[in-house]
Amino acid sequence: MESQITMKGTMTGSIADFRRAARDWLEANVPSEPSPEDGPDSRTYVLAWQKTQAQGGWAGLAWPREVGGRGLSVLEQIVWFEEYARAGAPSPLNASFVGLNHAGPTLIACGTPEQKAYHLPRILAGEVIWCQGFSEPGAGSDLGSLRCRGRVEGDELVIDGHKIWSSFADIADWQELLVRTDPAAKTSGALTWVICPMDAPGITVRPIRTMAGPHKYCEVFYDSVRIPLANVVGGVNQGWATAMSTLSFERGTAGLALLIGHTLKVEKLLADCPMNRPELRLRIARLRAEGASIRAATYRFALDCESAVPDASGSMMRLSFAEFAQRVTAAAIDLYGIDAAQVVGAHGWGHDYLDAFSETIAGGTAEIQRNIIAERVLGLPKGPR
């Protein structure tokens, strides 16, 4: 199935030219080897790929021009990610994701001129890896209840506590860290967002091995870690607003590459599914329709967001994609069988099947997404807290 979007049924010359330029560049530059999943090799791979994109002029597509990005329209971003998926380029959900899609945009929105000048060029150029330190053993869905403590001492913040599920923390240079600086205040005035150097004395990182195999998610322990107050972004006790400020940058376009990647896989499943398995063929055909409808909704959401701050309906795309990914990988296991060559190995369907369980947890669980849709999109009464 050809992956193309047209505006009002026609392809404008500039968008067609943009697509051709993106396709040509990707065909010439996408690495032939798949990315290692974790560890130092994945760091080397991801930084090299980011560097290649930066040198080719394909880094920071959504970032404003004044900070070194390309300031592309949402339509151009969509076209880029269509071509990106079509070319089989490395998953954008890799170790550079937090820097490019979360920490970087947060600094653009709330950072000081010094913070921007130091960090943004390094993220774009593929020199550094960032990770996110928000979740704790007792604070995930209810992030506002986090307990990792930050005390202001002179011109430093002293951190004590424990974070968990910090993706790629073991290979990261920097962490966007959310800590409680005022235990007495309500969440909105109690937290601080700070740039944490991962080589600071007192930090211990312990990778967690998941059932899918890789150990890219980590626990991070902080024992009197001293961070200059100059690293605080958005002000002490203003961390909740800082953490929320980046939401307006995520218009679902990076997730689009993953979605399109899955719809292409469904085509392959359909091609491989024999005629003598009509029930499975029907299931996969339904997945094809499901993928197409999520894709159409995602385009509409992304394009609507160009003129307005994204609303809670992004949760519908997030939830639909998560459950779609789980259904696609389950269909593949049923099609090929658990011992098939396509299923076993680090890049096989077996890995993808196990890994897809995390889709309905990461970035807000399925239940939380359903709550958001119910309350903020459908306007239903709030559930019990």
Ligand SMILES: Cc1cc2nc3c(=O)[nH]c(=O)nc-3n(C[C@H](O)[C@H](O)[C@H](O)COP(=O)(O)OP(=O)(O)OC[C@H]3O[C@@H](n4cnc5c(N)ncnc54)[C@H](O)[C@@H]3O)c2cc1C
């Ligand atoms: C692949 C992956 C990568 C991640 N990467 C990072 C990262 O880099 N940095 C980071 O900080 N965190 C990361 N996380 C953590 C992620 O944000 C949390 O796992 C997620 O927010 C859920 O929190 P929790 O695990 O504490 O579960 P809990 O919040 O304890 O939830 C447990 C169960 O209770 C349900 N539940 C909770 N509250 C409600 C409610 N109000 N209504 C209905 N049901 C409810 C949940 O849906 C879930 O089923 C990652 C997670 C995964 C899976």
